Amino acid sequence: MTEPQTQRGFPLLPSRRNRGSxxxxxxxxxxxxxxxxxxxxxxxxxxxxxxxxxxxxxxxxxxxxxxxxxxxxxxxxxxxxxxxxxxxxxxxxxxxxxxxxxxxxxxxxxxxxxxxxxxxxxxxxxxxxxxxxxxxxxxxxxxxxxxxxxxxxxxxxxxxxxxxxxxxxxxxxxxxxxxxxxxxxxxxxxxESIAVGPLVVSVVLLIALALVRFLPKARGPAYTVLGVALWIALFLSGxxxxxxxxxxxxxxxxxxxERRPVERAVEQIRAFRQSPNSEYARAASRSLRDSxxxxxxxxxxxxxxxxxxxxxxxxxxxxxxxxxxxxxxxxxxxxxxxxxxxxxxxxxxxxxxxxxxxxxxxxxxxxxxxxxxxxxxxxxxxxxxxxxxxxxxxxxxxxxxxxxxxxxxxxxxxxxxxxxxxxxxxxxxxxxRPPEPVGLKLLRPVDPERDHVRGRHDAPLTLVEYGDFECPFCSRATGAIDEVRTHFGDELRYVWRHFPLERAHPRAFDAARASEAAALQGRFWEMAHELFAHQDDLEWSDMYRYAVAAGCDIEQFDQDVRVHSSGVLHRVQDDAEDAEEMDLNATPTLFVNGKRHKGPWDSASLIRALEESRAARL
Structure with a gap:
């Protein structure tokens, strides 16, 4: 099967870390x-x-x-x-x-x-x-x-x-x-005068600094030594x-x-927890630092x-x-x-x-x-x-x-x-003319007929996630959302919306289309599970295999991802355009009861934010 032609009608934004304002x-x-x-x-x-x-x-x-x-x-x-x-x-x-x-x-x-x-x-x-x-x-x-x-x-x-x-x-x-x-x-x-010799040395040191990133280890000391040398060379050059x-x-x-360094750090921490010793402690610390x-x-x-x-x-x-x-x-x-x-x-x-x-x-x-x-x-x-x-x-x-x-x-x-x-x-x-906040509140209310929702539609708590299937920290990739849902049970409805960041995650847009094609057969969450489980293999030849595993009719799936009248493309673009209008530029970006969540997105932080939101309503 050949890869379907992709149309993209929205600006691309890179991922960035959340900051505690x-x-x-x-x-x-x-x-x-x-x-x-x-x-x-x-x-x-x-x-x-x-x-x-x-x-x-x-x-x-x-x-x-x-x-x-x-x-x-x-x-x-x-x-x-x-x-x-x-x-x-x-x-x-x-x-x-x-x-x-x-x-x-x-x-x-x-x-x-x-x-x-x-x-x-x-x-x-x-x-x-x-x-x-x-x-x-x-x-x-x-x-x-x-x-x-x-x-x-x-x-x-x-x-x-x-x-x-x-x-x-x-x-x-x-x-x-x-x-x-x-x-x-x-x-x-x-x-008063520029000394040519130290200036040439400064250029050489700049080139050396640019190459430090390729060293297998000891990059910190290398940056320090070369940085001090550059300061001296510039000082002497005038x-x-x-x-x-x-x-x-x-x-x-x-x-x-990235996903792999973080998972490696988790493995090192698990080993240290099972057998605390200085070797495992150093390895865990080094893995966390390198991530x-x-x-x-x-x-x-x-x-x-x-x-x-x-x-x-x-x-x-x-x-x-x-x-x-x-x-x-x-x-x-x-x-x-x-x-x-x-x-x-x-x-x-x-x-x-x-x-x-x-x-x-x-x-x-x-x-x-x-x-x-x-x-x-x-x-x-x-x-x-x-x-x-x-x-x-x-x-x-x-x-x-x-x-x-x-x-x-x-x-x-x-x-x-x-x-x-x-x-x-x-x-x-x-x-x-007070400036209007951008992206602090959810632009489009949750629509059970339009959105992908898990949980009771009338649940008192709502968590909306804008993410993509190639992002290593979205939804099932870390298990955070599953823990939050387990904690609140029927009190929480969880909503997924697409925000494929193609510059950082080049296969995310096509994965989102594949999930929407599965959604037409009522298999969105099953397909999402497969996509998250195989984030490193999201080529189109893989999508059909995941669709079969998700229980989709493969012929209908193939037709839906190819035919624009199915609405698959527009569903993805609509979510992405909402994200663009709110000026979102990170995955995952989460909204707790309609307000943008600031800070970490681990399960404990999300549970605390949801409980604070519930208390504020009482």
Whole structure:
């Protein structure tokens, strides 16, 4: 039998892991509060009677001697050039993940923040040059091109706009492109000289980093050694060494958990449970670790250190600007100060918002559902918060200490104004036209005549699953749904809807069609059982064998999967289009009594969510 022709009429979305949004918000809020606290401490310290101690601390030299080689850096440079590499590393990991298996695998969506970031680099510099067309101040145009990612994310957490998740992903992507562009500008325009030898070594190290993923073992130490070597090579080449963090992050693989590694981990845990010993413990630990991508493991391990340690230190050593009457008066009358304020506050806002409008209006890019231009405008206003790279460029672009103070005051003033501006935009737009949540509630109510339902149709609890038959974590693949159904009995009705993710699971769409053809003979659940039991063998030649095992009339089955008038194709597409409209992008995605389930989908978590939903109704 030949393979039937397949028609597909819906966008394809990749799978991604579920995230605990509550935990993310709590972390962001705490980190933002800590960052703000250390910023205030730095400003107060720099303007206190103990200001000399502050300056002395930043200028303190710390050195390492190995034989005849001696290397030293000031405390400020250790924080800015060394520790902040880890911050750029974490941001690079998150954005790499979004581009690979997350929200930004849709390239039309990714194009918008990339182009917006480019406009947010160019337009602020042009605005700055309107105030400083010539002379020594003109060389400081680079001060206004960069957005401070740490303060940007922290400000978003403090403002708490409605449904901020998509805005955050957009701004993180924009900020990383912005940072890379800004650091590139430093390398090209603010480096006194580029050392060719170390630069060539940096390229070789990047190639070596890209090949580490093919090592059979010891990949972690290899990434560490090569990453440190890359930082040193970039430092010696004259390029800002924090670029090493982003570069290393781009070479680290990211993937969704696969069935076989997870099952191998389960087998190791079962062996340890039956015979606890150190060998089985190490094997189980190693299997569990290997089932999760290095990208996700590093975000979990390094992320808290960056948020609660490195970023507050950075604020402490960089925010201490002296604010006396003399310096403030000079700043108010300086075109340098006003150029920086206008470039960051106006240039960033107009550049990012305008580029986003252009990309969407021309069809060259698309925003994710629920992400509107007015939401982007709020984020664009916050993007005027310039801190890290801005203050760094002040030191290298402006030799005069007096004008450096004027520039630093401009950066701080712009950051405060940008925060207030962003807060106002979000508050006003949320009040005038509140954004609608996307995918938080089930779009189409359960229809017993249309949906595939197990359990009483009038059961008080409903669990709807959007999944596909090739996903290793859907329904019977893990047994979670069976345990939930057993726990609740007649109190629960379980509903299956199709969401075949062909980019991640290329045979899922055809498996869904096969199940619908079996459903026409009243054999959907039997066919589903066969498909889940043979997830690694879902070719069309296998489908007919499973249909026979499910009790189907094979001739009728063959006719139904071939003839479009049978409705098989449309049933699958209808479910998938519902999922697209709700902007679902993971399998399984579950709804508990009509509300989207957030968090793990193991049986214990689902049982707890259903019981909480039942208690809320009483």
């Amino acid at each position: 509550k935990a993310t918000r709590t972390t962001d809020n705490t980190a933002a509060a800590l960052l703000l606290l250390f910023t205030v401490i730095a400003i107060l310290w720099a303007n206190s009677p103990w200001a000399h101690a502050y300056s002395t601390l930043l200028d303190t030299r710390v050195g390492i001697s190995v034989g005849s080689t001696f290397v030293e850096m000031s405390v400020k440079h250790i924080v800015n050039d060394a520790l902040m590499t880890f911050f750029f590393f974490i941001v690079g990991l998150e954005v790499t993940r979004e581009f690979t298996i997350g929200e930004l695998t849709d390239r039309s969506r990714a194009a918008v923040p990339v182009v917006a970031a480019a406009a947010g680099l160019v337009l602020p510099a042009m605005v700055f040059l309107l105030f400083n067309t010539s002379g020594e101040n003109a060389a400081a145009w680079g001060v206004v091109i960069s957005t401070d990612t740490a303060f940007l994310v922290g400000a978003l957490a403090i403002i708490k706009p409605m449904y901020p998740a998509r805005v955050r992903v957009f701004l993180l992507t924009l900020a990383v492109v912005d940072d890379v562009g800004a650091l590139g500008a430093i390398a090209l325009f603010y480096s 390029i800002h060494p924090t670029l090493a963090g982003v570069a290393v992050a781009l070479t680290i693989p990211v993937f969704t958990p 999760i991508s290095i990208n996700e493991r590093l975000q979990t391990a390094v992320g808290p250190v960056v948020s609660f340690g490195i970023l507050p230190l950075f604020a402490l050593v960089n925010a201490g600007v002296r604010l006396d009457s003399e310096s403030l008066g000079a700043a108010l009358g300086s075109s340098l100060t006003w150029g920086i304020v206008a470039g960051l506050v106006i240039g960033k806002f107009v550049g990012i918002t305008g580029a986003t409008w252009f990309m969407e209006r021309t069809g060259l890019g698309a925003l994710a559902p629920g992400l509107t231009l007015r939401r982007i405008a709020g984020g664009a206003a916050l993007s005027g918060i310039g801190f890290t790279i801005s203050l760094f460029i002040v030191d290298i672009a402006i030799p005069d200490p007096g004008r450096q103070d004027q520039a630093r005051i401009g950066v701080l003033a712009a950051s405060v104004l940008a925060f207030v501006f962003g807060w106002a935009v979000f508050r006003i737009t949320d009040a005038l």
